[in-house]
Amino acid sequence: MSLVIDIADAVTAELNAAPAGTFVPAIVAVRRVLPEFELADLAELKVSVVPKSVVITGSTRATSQYEIAVDIGVQKKLGKDLDGEVAALGTLMDQIADYLRRRSLSAAPFAAWIGIANEPVYAPEHLAEQRVFTSVLTVTYRAMK
16 A cells, blocks of 8 residues: 555655646645544635555566556635636646646656546535535556565
8 A cells, every 4th residue: 555655655756846837826735644624614725635446457477567647635614606716626637637748757767657537627516515625536657566
């Protein structure tokens, strides 16, 4: 399990090392094992990096291939302009995806980026029930060991 945590930590470090202005609004990513927040805490933008999965397959007799998935969750309590705020936070998700796409991780140079999925783009039930924007990017890396 330490490999997936190492990758999650490396993704967190990579996001936090981005040059100023890369993300609008600016973010502070935190690696978490359980990204649960009180509604009041979501008045401030939360970016959580969470280990998701590891798939191990054979590569050679001596080496295995690891596909490591890490979720990046973005959450924020919204005001009255749902359409405008969802659009702005959707743009932030695009910025995070663009930043990580094809980028090697400084803290995990042994891992190669292989893909990103954005599911859900946003959670409609969170918007309807709590006026909270919730979106998740799943970033997948490959490592040999």
